[in-house]
Amino acid sequence: MTTVLHTLAARALNITYDASGDINWVDPSDGTLFVYNMGDIAWTLASMALVWIMIPGVGFFYSGLLRRKNALSMIYLSMMTVAVVSFQWFFWGFSLAFSETGSRFIGDLKYFALSGVLEHPSIGSTRIPSIVFCIYQLMFAAITPILAIGAVAERGRLWPLIFFVFAWSTLVYDPIACWTWNSNGWSFVLGGLDFAGGSPVHISSGSAALAISVYLGKRTGWGSARLAYKPHNTSYVILGTVFLWFGWFGFNGGSALSANLRAANACIITNLAASVGGLVWMFWDWRLERKWSAVGFCSGAVAGLVAITPASGFVGVPASVLFGFMAGTCCNFATQLKFVFGYDDTLDIFASHAIGGVVGNLLTGLFAQSKVAFYDGVTVIPGGWLDHHYIQLAYQLADSVASMSYSFVMTTIILWIMHFIPTLRLRASPEAELLGIDDAEMGEWAYDYVGLEQEIGVGSLTDGEDGGPGVGGGREGDHTHVHHHEKTVGEGDSA
Structure with missing residues (x-):
C-alpha cells in the first residue's frame, strides 16, 4: 500500500527517478523533460544552511561593537529579521523578486504564497527545482535587512523595526534583487554582472543604513571630546x-547553484579576499597606534568578503x-566620512557594505573573465576589461548608482x-537611550551585571556618559570597525 501511495504521489508531480538517483520532471504543458541533479540540490541546500548561520553572525558582530547595555537587542534583531522575512518571502517576496512574468523592475504575484513553487524548474538553474532555489534565496533576503538596521543601534525602538523590515524587504530588496538576478530584470538584460549580491545585499543595505543614520540623528553625547569609543566585547566581534x-562559502560558492568548478573557484577567492x-x-x-x-x-x-x-x-x-587590498583600504578610509559629513553611523555599515559593494562591482567590470564564468560549463559572458569588453565597467557603474540611489531614497x-x-x-526616547535599549525595550540584558547596576542605582551612568570608570573601564562603544580612528570623537583624527 505504501509503494502504491508513493507511486501515485510521484505521478501527480510528474516525476520519476533515474538510475543515478536524479529527479526527472516532465512539464505537463509541453512535455519538456527536466533533470534535477541530486548533487546540485544537496550543495544548494547545504549552502542555504551556511548562509543562515551568517544572520546571527551579524548579530554577534554588531553586538560586540556596542555598549553592553545595548548588546542583547542587536542579537535579538538578527533573529527577528529571519522570522519576519521568512513570512514576507512566503507571502509575496519570492514572487516579487523571481516571478518570470513581471516587469523589468519588479515581479508580479504569480507565486503568491508560494503557489506553484515546488517541482517546477527554478529561474536560477534548470538543474534544481524551484523550491530549492526559493529557500536558498530566502537566506539572502533575510540577511540583508539586519545589515541595514544595525544603523538603529543604541537609539532605535524595536517594535517599529518589525514593520520596517517587512516594508523594506518588499519595497527595496525585492525590486533590486529582481532587476539584478531575474532574467527579465533591466540590469540583468543590460549585462550587469553580480554573482552573489554586491547590489541587492551590500549596496542596498549600506545605503539604507546611511538613510537610517541621517533620519535618526546623532546619539546623545556623540561628538563629545571626553568620550572614547571602543567595542564592549571583542570576543563577540571575532565570533x-x-x-x-x-x-560566506555558502553565500558565494552556493550561488553557482551547482557542485562544480565555478563553485570551487568562488570558495577559494572568497577565502583569499577575506x-x-x-x-x-x-x-x-x-600605523596609527602601533x-x-x-x-x-x-x-x-x-x-x-x-x-x-x-x-x-x-x-x-x-x-x-x-579585491581584498582595495576593500581593506577603501572601506577603512571611508569610515572617516561620518566625521566629514557629521552623521552617526554607529557600526560603519555604509563604509563597509555600500562602499565595499561599489568597489566589488567596479572591480568586477575590470577583472571579469568569460573563461571563469564558463567553469560551470553553461554560463557565457563577454567578460570585463581583461577580455577587452570595456563597456562592462559602465554597466557595473550604472547598476551600482541605481541601487545606491534607489535604496537611499x-x-x-x-x-x-x-x-x-x-x-x-x-x-x-532620551530616557530609553540613557537606560539602554535592552532594559527599556526588552527588560532583559546580555549580562547579569548590567541588571545589577540598574538595581543598585549606578546603571548606565557607569557606561561612560558621566566619565566614570564603570564596569570594565567605562569606555563607550560607539562601534567601531576602526576604533583606533576614534580615540576621541570630535577631534577628527585623520585616517
Missing part, C-alpha cells in the same frame, strides 16, 4: 566574524588579492511615513 566567514582584506585593514590601523587590532582585522575581513561577493563567479584567483520615504504614525516612530 561574529567566524560565523560570517564560514557562512584574508587579504583583514591583513590590509589591520596594517592601516597599526598596535595590532583584532577588531580591525575582523572589519577588513568582512570588507574583503563584501567586495568579492559580486565577482566571485567571474574573476580568477589572482584578482581576488586586489526609498528607505528615507519609508522612514518618514513611519515618522508620521506615532506608534511607528523609530527614534527611542
